[in-house]
Amino acid sequence: MTTTENTTRNREYxxxxxxSSHTDEGRVFTVTGQDWDSxxxxxAEEAEERVVVNMGPQHPSTxxxxxxxxxxxxxxxxxxxxxxxxLHTGIEKNMEFRSWTQGVTFCTRMDYxxxxxxxxxxxxxxxxxxxxxxxxxEKAQVMRVLLMEINRISSHLVAIATGGMEIGALTVMTIGFxxxxxxxxxxxxxxxxxxxxxxxxxxxxxxxMPPGALDQIRDFIALMKKRLPEYAALCxxxxxxxxxxxxxxxxxxxxxxxLGLTGPVLxxxxxxxxxxxxxxxxxxxDYDFDVVTWDTADSYGRFRxxxxxxxxxxxxxxxxxxxxxxxxxxxxxxxxxxxxWPSQLAIGSDGMGNSLDHIRHIxxxxxxxLIHHFKLVxxxxxxxxxxxYVPVESPRGELGAHVVSDGGTRPYRAxxxxxxxxxxxxxxxxxxGGMVADVIVAIASIDPVMGGVDR
Amino acid sequence: xxxxxxxxxxxxxxxxxxxxxxxxxxNTLPVNPDAxxxxxxxxxxxxxxxxxxxxxxxxxxxVRPVTMPGGTPRPYGGWFDEFADDFGTGLAEAGLPHAVxxxxxxxxxxxxxxxxxxxxxxxxxxxxxxKLRFEFCSxxxxxxxxxxxxxxxxxxxxxxxxxxxRRIRLEVTCxxxxxxxxxVVPVYPTNDWHERETYDFFGIIFDGxxxxxxxxxxxxxxxxxxxxDYPLGGxxxxxxxxxxxxxxxxxxxx
Numbered sequence: 001m002t003t004t005e006n007t008t009r010n011r012e013y014x015x016x017x018x019x020s021s022h023t024d025e026g027r028v029f030t031v032t033g034q035d036w037d038s039x040x041x042x043x044a045e046e047a048e049e050r051v052v053v054n055m056g057p058q059h060p061s062t063x064x065x066x067x068x069x070x071x072x073x074x075x076x077x078x079x080x081x082x083x084x085x086x087l088h089t090g091i092e093k094n095m096e097f098r099s100w101t102q103g104v105t106f107c108t109r110m111d112y113x114x115x116x117x118x119x120x121x122x123x124x125x126x127x128x129x130x131x132x133x134x135x136x137x138e139k140a141q142v143m144r145v146l147l148m149e150i151n152r153i154s155s156h157l158v159a160i161a162t163g164g165m166e167i168g169a170l171t172v173m174t175i176g177f178x179x180x181x182x183x184x185x186x187x188x189x190x191x192x193x194x195x196x197x198x199x200x201x202x203x204x205x206x207x208x209m210p211p212g213a214l215d216q217i218r219d220f221i222a223l224m225k226k227r228l229p230e231y232a233a234l235c236x237x238x239x240x241x242x243x244x245x246x247x248x249x250x251x252x253x254x255x256x257x258x259l260g261l262t263g264p265v266l267x268x269x270x271x272x273x274x275x276x277x278x279x280x281x282x283x284x285x286d287y288d289f290d291v292v293t294w295d296t297a298d299s300y301g302r303f304r305x306x307x308x309x310x311x312x313x314x315x316x317x318x319x320x321x322x323x324x325x326x327x328x329x330x331x332x333x334x335x336x337x338x339x340x341w342p343s344q345l346a347i348g349s350d351g352m353g354n355s356l357d358h359i360r361h362i363x364x365x366x367x368x369x370l371i372h373h374f375k376l377v378x379x380x381x382x383x384x385x386x387x388x389y390v391p392v393e394s395p396r397g398e399l400g401a402h403v404v405s406d407g408g409t410r411p412y413r414a415x416x417x418x419x420x421x422x423x424x425x426x427x428x429x430x431x432x433g434g435m436v437a438d439v440i441v442a443i444a445s446i447d448p449v450m451g452g453v454d455r
Numbered sequence: 456x457x458x459x460x461x462x463x464x465x466x467x468x469x470x471x472x473x474x475x476x477x478x479x480x481x482n483t484l485p486v487n488p489d490a491x492x493x494x495x496x497x498x499x500x501x502x503x504x505x506x507x508x509x510x511x512x513x514x515x516x517x518v519r520p521v522t523m524p525g526g527t528p529r530p531y532g533g534w535f536d537e538f539a540d541d542f543g544t545g546l547a548e549a550g551l552p553h554a555v556x557x558x559x560x561x562x563x564x565x566x567x568x569x570x571x572x573x574x575x576x577x578x579x580x581x582x583x584x585x586k587l588r589f590e591f592c593s594x595x596x597x598x599x600x601x602x603x604x605x606x607x608x609x610x611x612x613x614x615x616x617x618x619x620x621r622r623i624r625l626e627v628t629c630x631x632x633x634x635x636x637x638x639v640v641p642v643y644p645t646n647d648w649h650e651r652e653t654y655d656f657f658g659i660i661f662d663g664x665x666x667x668x669x670x671x672x673x674x675x676x677x678x679x680x681x682x683x684d685y686p687l688g689g690x691x692x693x694x695x696x697x698x699x700x701x702x703x704x705x706x707x708x709x
Contacts, residue, residue: 387566388562421652
């Protein structure tokens with residue numbers, strides 16, 4: 001159509017980094033961040049203040065593959081909209097074609113910064129449908145809490161680190177990822193993987209604690225108690241940091257309620273809503289910790305909440321570690337042999353593999369065990385028909401899995417209410433009326449993880 | 456369930472003249488007696504998963520109805536009864552005596568099946584009544600039951616009352632031929648993206664939504680991927696000489 005003609009007409013701005021073309025909506029510049037001269041000259045010629053900027057989905061400051069469509073008057077944002085879907089992988093659909101246990105392998109990949117929460121909410125839903133909520137062994141519950149809280153620290157560290165990076169505080173980024181590495185080392189030690197663990201299974205957890213893990217966790221706690229104050233020293237009273245964050249991305253309690261925001265954003269309004277306290281799961285009522293709130297409802301408050309929540313998580317990890325020390329050798333999987341995942345792994349001379357004791361048992365000692373192993377691994381267990389929704393408090397807010405069973409060996413439907421997805425809707429109200437630079441801060445304070453948004 | 460015409464809502468017919476017992480607290484939530492039966496959503500045939508038959512070989516051509524939990528009669532237990540009383544009173548005051556099709560209490564969770572024409576009013580009542588005060592909506596999730604004639608598409612809402620620390624579930628159904636459900640965005644603005652997602656994946660049209668467009672899939676995507684008749688896709692993968700078929704064509708024990 002006319003686009004080609006217009007493009008050729010605009011060859012005077014023949015800039016390889018910022019070519020321009022005409023559309024019905026006006027002139028379009030494609031900017032790759034190399035050379036802004038042609039944009040500046042071009043916009044000046046148009047003599048129009050209103051510019052629509054498409055930011056992302058590949059942009060270092062949009063917190064993931066998030067596309068922002070910003071309408072600007074000068075440097076003020078008049079409208080902000082999100083474009084999502086760039087990381088949609090059909091995880092929910094895929095789970096309908098795998099067994100209930102295999103579903104964990106998929107949902108752990110959604111919100112890749114808080115894999116244990118994805119697994120936990122799904123498994124809690126499946127366990128409720130199975131009616132085995134009261135039969136989960138204590139050690140499995142404590143291990144779930146332990147892993148979830150280490151995960152909360154690692155997730156908050158990334159939130160603070162990437163948020164800092166996006167406003168230019170690169171030291172916050174480097175030390176954030178340094179500490180996160182310690183968390184991932186613990187995950188690797190306990191589950192064998194740094195991410196995508198599939199460790200929490202319906203009925204319990206996949207494996208017992210490895211030898212020496214409790215000592216390493218205690219070392220980690222001691223080290224974190226030295227390291228966490230560094231963040232406070234770097235940021236809390238830093239005038240540049242405060243100037244960038246304070247009174248930016250404000251959303252009050254009424255706004256949070258209407259838009260369904262949870263997690264640090266909701267608690268930054270001063271409302272102490274934390275599902276670990278209000279609707280405890282996995283035995284959270286047995287731990288001593290506080291719900292952190294702030295009263296400014298802005299990005300700075302959310303940062304301080306994340307910082308303080310890491311201290312609370314450390315408290316929970318300490319208590320969980322002490323409890324685990326008294327649970328040596330206790331079962332980590334439900335006793336019901338019709339549900340419990342039968343396979344066992346062990347560390348051999350060539351790394352982790354099938355436990356030879358288990359192989360000896362099913363091949364040489366017990367025909368029943370062999371049948372159970374075969375049936376559960378190939379066919380899986382059946383879950384009575386019905387639906388369940390058991391949300392957990394993920395680092396970003398209420399994460400829940402709506403699990404529907406039709407009585408078969410596969411989930412009939414698994415839908416995840418991801419807090420990143422819901423919270424991201426607040427971008428418009430937080431960003432409109434502010435400066436472009438504040439959009440970045442506001443989104444960083446929501447801390448969306450696009451893997452969870454798009455699933 | 457008998458198939459219904461598209462757009463026709465099931466009439467609640469108690470089958471008797473109203474009498475004094477209708478005003479008893481346990482009758483304030485009107486429920487069709489048929490709704491207390493387990494809901495058969497499909498009949499499964501195959502070699503696996505049948506119980507209650509002497510044939511364990513699997514070669515008998517086993518037939519098994521797939522049933523979802525049926526309606527629950529009063530009392531429901533726990534805070535459900537107090538909630539149901541308040542809700543029933545609120546419905547009567549709002550002039551919506553037939554809004555609830557059935558109530559299912561299962562696994563400690565309460566599900567209210569709401570007639571779709573009344574959804575917006577019911578949501579408003581649940582949010583605004585101080586005794587109910589479900590101020591928080593966790594979004595909507597679609598479920599597709601292709602063989603449940605006349606009720607193929609379900610929209611499931613999880614509501615949370617932070618004031619009373621309670622959770623309920625609303626379920627609204629619509630037939631495939633008339634996939635319209637009123638949008639609750641005027642009451643719960645948080646459902647904006649959630650309804651777009653459910654439209655994207657299931658093709659449920661939420662009437663009254665401010666901008667119902669696809670959100671996850673590209674704008675020009677054909678079909679609605681989470682429906683059961685939409686194929687998963689995938690190609691056979693060869694590994695060490697063996698070919699592994701795509702997951703939706705592998706043997707299923709369902």
